[in-house]
Amino acid sequence: MKVMAQMSMVMNLDKCIGCHTCSVTCKQAWTNRTGTEYVWFNNVETRPGLGYPRTYEDQETWQGGWVRTKRGKLKLRAGGRAKKLASIFANPKLPSIHDYYEPWTYEYDMLLSAPQGEHTPVAKPKSLLTGKDMSIQWSANWDDDLGGSTATMQDDPILKHMSEHVAEELEQTFMFYLPRICEHCLNPSCVASCPSGAMYKRVEDGIVLVDQDQCRGWRMCVTGCPYKKVYFNHKTGKAEKCTLCYPRLEVGLPTVCSETCVGRLRYLGLVLYDADKVGAAAAIEDEHDLLAAQREVFLDPHDPEVMAAARREGIPDDWIEAAQRSPIWKLISEYEVALPLHPEYRTLPMVWYIPPLSPVVDVVASSGNDGEDGRTLFAAISQLRIPLEYLAGLFTAGDTGPVERVLRRLAAMRSGMREVNLGREFPEENAEAVGMTGDQVQEMYRLLAIAKYEERYVIPTAHTEVARELEEMACSLDFEGGPGMGGAGPFGSSSGQPTPVAVENFHALSARQTADSPYGPSTPGRVNLLNWDGNGRPTGLFPPGEDGAGEEGRS
Amino acid sequence: MGLTDASADKIILWVVLPYVTFAVLVVGSIWRYRYDKFGWTTRSSELYEKRLLRWGSPLFHFGLLFVVLGHFLGLVIPNTWTEAVGVSEGFYHFIATSMGSIAALVAVAGLLILVYRRRSTGPVFLATTRMDKTMYVFLAASLLSGAWATVQTQILAGGHGYDYRETISPWFRSLWYLQPQPALMEGVPAAFQVHIVAAMLLFALWPFTRLVHAFSAPVQYPFRPYVVYRSREASVTSRAPRPGWDPTTTPPR
Structure with a gap:
């Protein structure tokens, strides 16, 4: 047994309202750069739909x-080593x-700058690759909320594996x-690629990180990842991917997407697993056994043998303790309500999902029945084959x-x-019918519905955090590429030594204070008051006087 | 046939230039690697355009690999060795010229497709730096002059063609023995002289262009385990810590 720790996530899909806050905040934090x-x-995909890409x-x-x-x-x-080369x-x-x-x-x-005329000025879309006018054909969530999906939905790879008949009434x-993520x-x-x-x-x-x-820039990772979550930065020529916000995790903060999730549907925590079993679990013959095989790889953090083995591997005590409190372990292995996304890719993914009950509830409620009655729901679950098959296509290899x-x-x-809300006892037979106890179900309810920040995100800090935090403090602006320098390096975009964050901030701030528009040079002689920091008298703040004094920008 | 019998311009062309090129190539590559690890990449533009690249790039690269192999055989291995293993001059000439011509044709075809692609595809052309354009000039000059030298002196000349293994190859090896013999280059056909000078300039430019990606060809890939693990300690920092920030340690007793 070789115990290793894995930081992982569970998302409760019933609570996702598709607001894209996670995508937007992640983009602002990590990928609002050229390339x-x-x-x-x-990204947030509407299902059924094509996904991204x-x-x-x-x-x-x-x-x-x-x-x-x-x-x-x-x-x-995509082929072995020889074929790759x-x-x-x-x-x-x-x-x-x-x-x-x-x-x-x-x-x-x-x-702002169009001359006065008969027609309202428009902001035409401009390609960021060519700089030319373009017609927008697709985006990261083009089929959001099933928009336009009568034209595209039949291409959904999951639907393609289901029967024709299903797709039509879907x-x-x-x-x-x-x-x-x-x-x-x-x-x-x-x-591996x-x-x-x-x-x-x-x-x-x-x-998983990219050095x-x-x-x-050999681009094989983009092909290798079945989830297409490694991207190629077309300006720097390097692969980039989600870092699980490791700089935040190391100091005990949840990822940006989790932190800003409006529905509070994300859970973060450790899972201990047996690294020796990974290869065999991924290579199990029947695709339908992959879910069980991956659950077998995880180790019970309360088991004294596992704890001892973890200590032998050098996993610190506070990490073992965090693994015991982990909401991930509870959702995956205790309540067994979380499922992996596409286990049939055999990568043993570590972001799991609680499949949504809401499609079933919606159908029951819209047909005039009681969407919260146990017996009605159970019957509906076994009858509504379409959502069930679709979810199975996503989470359990069918x-x-x-x-x-x-x-x-x-x-x-x-x-x-x-029943509890109506002041009655929790119906024990409900829990027994699904192989749980009433207390267990209520604990699960607590975790899924009202768990607080510390219970949703159980993140042990890394153990050399302090020195790293101080690193940036030691950096002053006398860095070689510091104030006064800007633009691309001699060998193309972002070549040369990495710029300390402080220097980057300095340039971003000064650019923001002096730039008039995010698009490009604005009308000369105008000042965007939104960007003015209130200091000095920038050129163009006042219209030129008769002697031209206003243009000098005294301050 | 030492340095003393050669004229000054020959010494500059066939002694000074090769050594300067070599020095620039080595020192420049080391400097680039230390200064600009982040910029050390293929800068692939496949994301923008695939249809032409799919033909042009493999043609160019595989053609070039065979061209390099041919140069190794022609320049490094003396003709006495090939004769010793029973390869006659005529047979060598036939193999070298036929295979070399095919490889050159493939590489030049690939290069033409790639240059056309770079010029005609909007995003690819926009992503082309000034350094790239300079590099393309010297790359095309080396490749085309080399191809022309083969056509002119090997194919059109008839017979066994020009025997560069009596002149250019010994000169090339003499550079590595540190006993350069520029006199050997007297009377070498102009096409070869142009080719050699263009190639030396290309090598001098090499470390400062995207060509550096050739030095990181992933030859180790077939021999490493599929999944790579690294410890956080070794991987976390973006730059060397400043002096004076070493962590506290207990002194050894």
Whole structure:
């Protein structure tokens, strides 16, 4: 037994309202840079839908993840090491920018600077790749809320695996949201695909990262990841991916997406697992057994043997204690209501989901029945094959059994808690019918519905945190590329030594204070008061006087 | 045939330039690697455009790999060695010219596709730096002059063609023995002279262009375990800590 710790996430899909706050805050924190305009470390997909990039789940086309060979070994679906090296000059399975979308901005400046005329000025979309006018065809959430999906939905890879008949009546049936980040897999196929060895899994917390100084831009990781959560920065020529906000986790803060989640549907915590079992679990023959096999890999943090083994591996005591309090362990292994996304890719993903009961409840309620009555819900779950099959296509390689069990547990909780709300006892038989006790169901209810910040995010801090925090303090602005320098390095965008954050902030601030528009140079001689910091008298604040004195900008 | 019998311009071209090129290549690469690890990448533009790249890039790169292999055989291995293993001059010439011509054709075709792609695809052209353009000039000059030298002196000349293994190859090896013999380069056809000078300039430019990605060809990939683990300690920092920030340690007793 080789015990390792993995930081992981569970998302409760019933609570996701599709507001995209996680995506927006993540983008503001990590990918609001040149070259990453199309990069969404976190995105929220409407299901049924195509996902982002379009149809990424269709591995017949994109060749992500692992496959099991006839001899029972794991092989990268896109080909082994020799094939990788042979196709290194032009990766045939790399999505093009148009499978994501062509990033754009709007000519906002025209709204302010257009001369007075008969027609209202418009801000035309401009491509961020070519700078030319463009017509917007697609984006990261183009089919949001099933918008336009009568035209595109039939291409959803999950639906394609279901029967025709299902697809036709589906749009009247259900819809839900699927927020996605990097899965930080136990058996990451992106890491295995990287020819340079620049991608790695961190020993301490299992976070999968790209070493930016070692990445050579061979692009194989993008193909390797079946979730298409490794992106290629087209300006710097390096791969980038979700970092699980490791600088925040190391000091005990949750990820940006979790912190800002309006529905409070994300849970963060440690899972202890047996690294020796990972290979065998990923290579198990029947796809339907992958869920159980992955659960077998996890270790009970309360088991004294596991604790002793963890200590032998050098896992600190506060981490073991955090693993015992972990909401992830409870949701995955105690209540067994969380399921992995696409276990059939055999990467053993570590961001799990509680499938939504809401499609079922919606149908029951809209047909005039009681959407919170246990018996009605149980009957509906077994009858509504369509959502069930769809969820199974996402979470259990098509096996409806585990999904049905989870939904029945959620239904038991829902109907039981209504009884409690009405001042009656929790109906024990409800819990027994789904293989739990009443107390367990109520504990689960507490965790899913009202758990506080500290219970949702159980994050032990890293153990050298203080020195790292101080590192930036030691940096002054006398850095070589400090104030006064700007623009791209001699070998293209962002070449040269990394700029300390303080210097970057200095430049960003001074650019913001002096720039008039985010789009480009505005009308000369105008000042945007929103950007004026109140100091001095910038040129153009006042109209030029007769002697031109106003143009000098005295301060 | 030492340094003393050669004229000054020959010494500059065939002694000074090669050594300066070598020094710039080595020192420049070390400097670039230390100064600019982040910029050390292929800068692939495949995300923008795939249709042309899918043909152009493999043609160019594989063609070039065979060209490099051919240069190794022609320049490094003396003709006495090939004769010793029973390869006659005629047979060598036939193999070298035929294979070399095919490789050159493939590489040049690839280069033409790539240059056309770079010029005609909007985002790819916008992502082309001034350094890239300079590099393309010297790359194309080396490749085209080399191809022309083969056509002119090997194919069109008839017979066994020009025997560069009597002149250019010994000169090349003499540089590595540190006993340069510029006189060997007297009378070498102009096409070869142009090719060699263009190639030396390209090598001098090499460390300062995206060509550095050739030095990080992932030859170790087939031999490492699939999944790489790294400890946080080694990976966390973006730059070396400043002096005076070493952590507190207990002194050894």
